[in-house]
Amino acid sequence: MIDLQAVWALTWRDLRRASRDRRRAAAEIVRPAMFLLLLGQGLKASGAQAPGIDYQQFMFAGVLALTITFAALVQGVTILWDREFGFLKEVLVAPISRATIVVGKIVAGATVSVAYGALTLVFAPVVSVRLTVGSVVSLLAVFMLLAMAITALGMILAMIMKTLEGFSVVFSFVNLPLTFLSGGMFPMDGVPTWMTRLIHANPVTYGVDLMRHALGQPTSFDAVTDVAVGVAFAGVMITLVMVLFRRE
Numbered sequence: 001m002i003d004l005q006a007v008w009a010l011t012w013r014d015l016r017r018a019s020r021d022r023r024r025a026a027a028e029i030v031r032p033a034m035f036l037l038l039l040g041q042g043l044k045a046s047g048a049q050a051p052g053i054d055y056q057q058f059m060f061a062g063v064l065a066l067t068i069t070f071a072a073l074v075q076g077v078t079i080l081w082d083r084e085f086g087f088l089k090e091v092l093v094a095p096i097s098r099a100t101i102v103v104g105k106i107v108a109g110a111t112v113s114v115a116y117g118a119l120t121l122v123f124a125p126v127v128s129v130r131l132t133v134g135s136v137v138s139l140l141a142v143f144m145l146l147a148m149a150i151t152a153l154g155m156i157l158a159m160i161m162k163t164l165e166g167f168s169v170v171f172s173f174v175n176l177p178l179t180f181l182s183g184g185m186f187p188m189d190g191v192p193t194w195m196t197r198l199i200h201a202n203p204v205t206y207g208v209d210l211m212r213h214a215l216g217q218p219t220s221f222d223a224v225t226d227v228a229v230g231v232a233f234a235g236v237m238i239t240l241v242m243v244l245f246r247r248e
Contacts, residue, residue: 003100010091010104011111014078018112028071028116032063036123052218056127061211062184064120064139065146065204069178071116072147073171075109076154080164098245102155106238109151110144117143129215138214145230146207150178152237159244177202184208188220203233 018024040056040063082088091101118140124131157174161167179185181195182204188196199205210226212219 003096006094006096006100007104007107010101011108014075014105014108015111017078024074025116028067029119031070032067032120032123035063035066036060036127040127054128057129057217058187059185060124060127060129061208061215061217062179062182063123064117064143064211065182065184065208066179067120068113068117068143068147068207069150069175069204071113072109072150073154073157073175075105075112075151076156076158076167076171077164078105078109079155079158080162080167084164099242102152102238102242102245105155106148106151106241109154110147113147113151114140114143117147131215135214135216139211142207142210142214142230145227145234146204149203149230149234149237152234152241155241156237156244159241178204181205182208183220203229206230206233 036056036059040059079088082091092098121131121136121139153174157170158167161170177198181198181202183199184204188199191199206221206226206229209219209221210223210230213223213226
């Protein structure tokens with residue numbers, strides 16, 4: 001019961017902090033709009049093709065993944081801020097396990113990321129993507145799975161880099177490949193062999209593919225493979241962040 005209360009307290013703290021940051025919320029809404037309306041429309045006008053669907057509809061899953069990965073990785077900043085201002089030290093001496101702290105931070109980061117992903121769904125009618133109650137529920141489940149894995153990854157980066165400056169440099173270096181090599185921004189057909197291998201090795205690829213399953217769009221893998229890779233990725237990231245956090 002104490003551990004559950006601690007998880008809720010840590011989660012509620014980060015949720016309140018995120019809800020007060022209105023500028024970040026505005027940026028999380030503007031970013032997908034820019035990708036869908038500017039980049040998507042520009043590439044569509046230039047003749048970019050997608051398998052069986054409109055190009056903007058094709059990249060909608062990729063934009064959802066971009067929103068989730070960006071918001072989830074930013075959770076690592078909360079670790080740095082908490083260390084900088086001494087809050088992390090206070091939490092570490094509390095009568096709770098290190099695993100409880102990790103779970104609380106991951107749940108908080110994943111919940112915030114899912115909320116931003118849900119906001120991005122409002123652009124679905126703009127690009128003629130039809131949503132149903134079933135597809136929205138399935139997408140939220142995929143969001144949560146992907147967000148938990150990426151939140152743990154962001155925490156790992158924060159504990160390795162130690163400073164905000166170092167985290168800022170690594171952030172883009174990690175976020176951009178995860179997004180653009182996920183098959184979400186351009187079709188995998190016709191790309192060089194080496195790029196195809198990178199796309200297949202990228203765990204976010206299977207999250208994007210699972211989103212396309214939920215949206216009823218053409219996919220590259222079966223849903224069982226997508227779920228298996230997503231669960232394995234989340235398991236590895238969460239295990240690794242717990243191992244690192246024990247040394248904090």
